[in-house]
Amino acid sequence: MIVGGELLPGQQIRQEQMAERFSVSRLPIREALRHLLATGLVTHQYNFGFSVARLNQAEFDQLYLMRDLLESAIIRSLPEAKPRHLERLTELNDAISVAAERADAGAVRQLNKEFHFTMFRDSPLSLVVDEVERIWGWAMPYHAVFVSDSGERSRIITEHAQMVETLGRNDVEGLVQLMMNHRAKSEARLNSLLSPHP
Structure with a gap:
């Protein structure tokens, strides 16, 4: 709930x-x-x-700082992606697209998390991945608000497709940059929700 x-x-x-x-x-x-x-x-x-729990702005900033550092380390540790792994990521992104068309924000959130952690779990840094999953848990109630926006859902799907393509080329630094931009846009959207409105 x-x-x-x-x-x-x-x-x-x-x-x-x-x-x-x-x-x-x-x-x-x-x-x-x-x-x-x-x-x-x-x-x-x-x-x-x-x-x-309700996060304040300083706590939220720290969550995204930790995600930036830890997720970048995870991506840099990923082995060369196997075709089946890339297919699974594409299947998950397609499922997000179907859920988005139904405006099923709950399914979008869960599939979005599954997409990212399917990628992350390929890393040998299992303890770091576990810690990132814990950090994600703190922000999940806020994700419920912003993925209800159709524009946000479309952005997520497009950026995921770019990630899969970049991972398939084994462009690690390109993937790190894509993920940083992906997080930054989500953080900006969530910051707008946390900011007091006049």
């Missing part, structure tokens, strides 16, 4: 409602919330309870 955008940053999570929704007792809900607290996806305040 958090990653899918059903629960938005700052929104309170009521244990009773969650227990009723999932037809379980409050005990597994409390356990899930404790786990989410440890991952940073939720926060807890005395006399208020649990809520979806």
Whole structure:
């Protein structure tokens, strides 16, 4: 619900409602919330309870700084891409296109993440990839907002196709640059959502 955008940053999570929704007792809900607290996806305040974590601008800037550094290192460590790997990335991007045509923002988000981590998991830097996945988790509730825009969905698909083509040429530095531009555009869009509006 958090990653899918059903629960938005700052929104309170009521244990009773969650227990009723999932037809379980409050005990597994409390356990899930404790786990989410440890991952940073939720926060807890005395006399208020649990809520979806809300990042401030400085925290968001740090997330993108970490992504810039770590994802660039991952890309530089990638082996030469095999044809089947390139085909899988193309299949995922095609699936994103289908989901985008249906305006299924949830599927776009999940497939977008799968696209990137299918690429990243080819790297021998498995611990770094795991850390990047954790960092992605913190920003996923915000992705729910910006991928609902059709222009953003089209941009993602076009840039993914460029990445696959560049990876197929084994142009590592070209791919690093494409990924940096890809992230920068997403960061700019998310920054506009975080900025206070008059």
